[in-house]
Amino acid sequence: MTTAEVPDQPMLTENTHTDVCVVGAGIAGMSTAILTREGKSVVVLDDDPIGGGQTARTTAHLSNVLTYRYYKLEQMQGEEGTKLVAQSHTTAINT
Numbered sequence: 001m002t003t004a005e006v007p008d009q010p011m012l013t014e015n016t017h018t019d020v021c022v023v024g025a026g027i028a029g030m031s032t033a034i035l036t037r038e039g040k041s042v043v044v045l046d047d048d049p050i051g052g053g054q055t056a057r058t059t060a061h062l063s064n065v066l067t068y069r070y071y072k073l074e075q076m077q078g079e080e081g082t083k084l085v086a087q088s089h090t091t092a093i094n095t
Contacts, residue, residue: 018043026055062093
């Protein structure tokens with residue numbers, strides 16, 4: 001974070017029209033912008049530099065470890081809801 005050189009990007013100073021608007025210039029937002037740009041106009045909005053926020057603080061590993069532990073999720077979402085959470089993360093990782 002202290003040595004990366006991130007190019008300045010222009011601020012949005014007027015109304016614009018676009019096919020796709022991505023909010024967030026982290027790894028997820030920029031990946032989404034790249035994957036959806038073919039044949040479409042794309043605008044990425046963020047109040048921080050590109051790759052700032054959590055992207056600058058992560059190793060980008062894929063994991064089923066979540067903010068809430070599974071026993072806590074089960075208290076909040078029930079057994080079936082927690083299974084769905086675990087399955088969706090596993091599917092995302094495998095994909």
